[in-house]
Amino acid sequence: MPQIEETQPKYLQIAHFIRDQILRGDLRPGDEVASERQLAADWSVSRPTAARSLEALSHQGLVEKRQGSGTYVRSLEVNRRARELYGRARQTGKIYAPGEYAVITSAGWLDAPDHVIEALGLAKDRRAMHRRRITHNQDGPITLSTSWFPPDVGQRAPKLLEPERIQEGTLLYVENMTGRKGSYAEERMCARRASEAEATDLHLPSLAAVLVVHHVVRDLQDRPLEFAEATYPPNKWAFEQGYPLT
Known part of the structure; x- marks a missing residue:
């Protein structure tokens, strides 16, 4: 897992890492994304920071949160x-x-x-x-x-x-x-x-x-x-x- 750098907000670094996995195809439509708890442990950040990274990915249209289940990669349309x-x-x-x-x-x-x-x-x-x-x-x-x-x-x-x-x-x-x-x-x-x-x-x-x-x-x-x-x-x-x- 990459180390957190000080040049960028922590939540954005996490979001960009997951975003790149999605765009490369490492995470495919329908795949589950790591939970807030797992991201917080993997990146040594707080739960609110991990939650904000998932919110950023959702805002970008890359993932969707399913109530009671988790966060999943959305199907992507390509221009x-x-x-x-x-x-x-x-x-x-x-x-x-x-x-x-x-x-x-x-x-x-x-x-x-x-x-x-x-x-x-x-x-x-x-x-x-x-x-x-x-x-x-x-x-x-x-x-x-x-x-x-x-x-x-x-x-x-x-x-x-x-x-x-x-x-x-x-x-x-x-x-x-x-x-x-x-x-x-x-x-x-x-x-x-x-x-x-x-x-x-x-x-x-x-x-x-x-x-x-x-x-x-x-x-x-x-x-x-x-x-x-x-x-x-x-x-x-x-x-x-x-x-x-x-």
Whole structure:
């Protein structure tokens, strides 16, 4: 078992260790996670600290607590496009695949809507940095997305203000400018009718349905680093999941 370090809250170190086991596949969906009592003994921490680590994992959507039974790994949905974008950017320095390109339609400071304020954990100041883009390939627009960043990130990453593409991608640029590294991401998704603006940007009929994904990236200290809202048109594959049949 790793030793507790002083550079990070103890509960986060425990949560990140278990999170990495889940993402590597060492702990699979349905597997039981160590109890508060076991974590406290293994890591030499108090029961409240162990409980808080399990709460953090639950907040991240990685585990669920079953009354009277224990804590278990949840089934994970994988966002193929988000995973490929981050992986491609880290490996090649380019975020888009051949034939894809993005047009930045707006960038700068805005009063953030309520769901962005909640996702970024903003307090009194509603102002946040945003970048709105439409991604295209040879067939036309394939994604409409807006990234939002907390004020401290916006102040330290001036290129976010510019309506030009950031070659390595916004997340890697933000990491380099702030020294804060993205650690994990949370996603929620739903289908709904496209708004008038979305239908126009994605070349859709007015009553078309779209898939909307809310994507939050957190750093090693569990602080929100980026919130992105992406809208996918119909008949564009954006997600995949593999799972064993036995």
